[in-house]
Amino acid sequence: AQTVTQSQPEMSVQEAETVTLSCTYDTSESDYYLFWYKQPPSRQMILVIRQEAYKQQNATENRFSVNFQKAAKSFSLKISDSQLGDAAMYFCAYRGLLNSKLTFGKGITLSVRP
Amino acid sequence: EAGVAQSPRYKIIEKRQSVAFWCNPISGHATLYWYQQILGQGPKLLIQFQNNGVVDDSQLPKDRFSAERLKGVDSTLKIQPAKLEDSAVYLCASSLEAGPFGLHFGNGTRLTVT
Numbered sequence: 001a002q003t004v005t006q007s008q009p010e011m012s013v014q015e016a017e018t019v020t021l022s023c024t025y026d027t028s029e030s031d032y033y034l035f036w037y038k039q040p041p042s043r044q045m046i047l048v049i050r051q052e053a054y055k056q057q058n059a060t061e062n063r064f065s066v067n068f069q070k071a072a073k074s075f076s077l078k079i080s081d082s083q084l085g086d087a088a089m090y091f092c093a094y095r096g097l098l099n100s101k102l103t104f105g106k107g108i109t110l111s112v113r114p
Numbered sequence: 115e116a117g118v119a120q121s122p123r124y125k126i127i128e129k130r131q132s133v134a135f136w137c138n139p140i141s142g143h144a145t146l147y148w149y150q151q152i153l154g155q156g157p158k159l160l161i162q163f164q165n166n167g168v169v170d171d172s173q174l175p176k177d178r179f180s181a182e183r184l185k186g187v188d189s190t191l192k193i194q195p196a197k198l199e200d201s202a203v204y205l206c207a208s209s210l211e212a213g214p215f216g217l218h219f220g221n222g223t224r225l226t227v228t
Contacts, residue, residue: 035216037216043222043224044221045157045207046219100145100209105156106156107155
């Protein structure tokens with residue numbers, strides 16, 4: 001079974017600074033997808049960024065980018081130029097190639113200091 | 115496009131009572147998921163439907179939880195009888211089956227069992 005580990009329960013960043021959220025996973029599959037979701041107090045899970053494991057190039061979406069290390073099974077999220085609206089819980093998630101269900105980590109609470 | 119709709123938004127019940135949650139997925143999404151998110155944890159899959167058939171219900175406590183998806187569209191999740199440990203947010207999500215797509219989530223139902 002696949003597992004996703006987020007070992008940092010909380011992080012804090014100064015507005016306009018850069019922060020990196022860590023995630024590791026375990027799988028025996030060679031092809032899969034990885035995601036970062038944001039969950040603000042409204043509770044709705046919002047897709048931030050996704051990475052296909054067969055792609056060597058790291059995904060980027062505006063201020064959000066990932067550092068995907070397939071051999072190390074590591075998938076970290078970097079948020080540049082942090083904004084107050086980035087404050088939320090962030091979840092790392094894994095999806096296999098054949099089944100669309102997501103397996104989530106425990107999440108990390110990100111706070112942004114003005 | 116309209117998002118995933120869930121109701122109610124909040125529900126408070128006493129232990130041993132029953133409760134039901136409703137979900138309407140995004141039009142055209144064949145796959146529907148119910149996740150349970152206990153405070154401070156990541157979402158855990160309870161059940162996954164493909165059209166109106168069950169794909170995965172391995173983590174559904176079948177002695178008290180039941181779910182159905184009539185006509186492959188709307189779905190209801192029921193708990194009977196509820197226990198204190200069922201207090202959580204219940205998230206419904208839907209997806210297109212194929213491709214590296216993430217899940218689209220509703221706003222969830224926060225259940226408090228007293």
